[in-house]
Amino acid sequence: MEERERVGAGLIEMDEVFFECVYDQVKNVPAGSVCTYGTIAELAGYPKAAREVGLAMSRVQRAWNLPCHRIVNAQGTLAPTYAFGGKDKQRALLEAEGVAFLEDGAIDLAHHRWPPTGEPEQLALPL
Numbered sequence: 001m002e003e004r005e006r007v008g009a010g011l012i013e014m015d016e017v018f019f020e021c022v023y024d025q026v027k028n029v030p031a032g033s034v035c036t037y038g039t040i041a042e043l044a045g046y047p048k049a050a051r052e053v054g055l056a057m058s059r060v061q062r063a064w065n066l067p068c069h070r071i072v073n074a075q076g077t078l079a080p081t082y083a084f085g086g087k088d089k090q091r092a093l094l095e096a097e098g099v100a101f102l103e104d105g106a107i108d109l110a111h112h113r114w115p116p117t118g119e120p121e122q123l124a125l126p127l
Contacts, residue, residue, distance in 0.1 A: 014052055021045055022056040029070040031097040033114035034107055036074045050074075058083070069093040070114075076107035 021044035028043075029035045035043075037057075038050040046052065057068050057079075069090045072078065084090040091101065100108040 014055065018044075018046065018049075018052070019056050019059070022053055023060070023064070023066060026057075026066050026068060026071060029067055029114050031067070031070075032099060032112065033116075034070050034072050034076070034094065034099060034109070034112050035114045036072060038074055039115075040071060070097075072107055076102075076109045077105070078107075 022040060025040045025043040026035075036050070037053040038048075040053045041047060041049040044053070053071070057071055060066050060068050069079075069084055078087040078090045081087055084093070094107065095101070099112050102108050
């Protein structure tokens with residue numbers, strides 16, 4: 001059965017094309033930076049599909065070696081406790097890359113958000 005999720009005014013199909021587009025963008029997030037689910041959705045060409053990006057992240061297999069720990073919510077808080085072996089594990093991975101946290105435990109997005117311009121641009125796929 002196909003998975004479908006209502007997003008904005010239309011439906012998106014969460015198929016292999018969607019997942020590939022999301023994972024291609026996740027690969028681009030450099031060490032020492034984080035990106036939000038919503039920004040990954042925009043960069044992948046699926047604006048307003050932040051929840052679907054979260055689903056895509058939950059399906060990543062360790063063997064794929066994707067830097068999923070660099071994808072966070074819009075407030076800069078860490079993933080739920082079941083992801084990455086828990087929040088402490090995700091935090092340790094990010095801190096090892098030089099990501100700073102604020103006193104409230106959120107990531108300092110002002111210094112570590114990627115892309116740094118604040119407005120994502122569609123990344124070109126190789127021809």
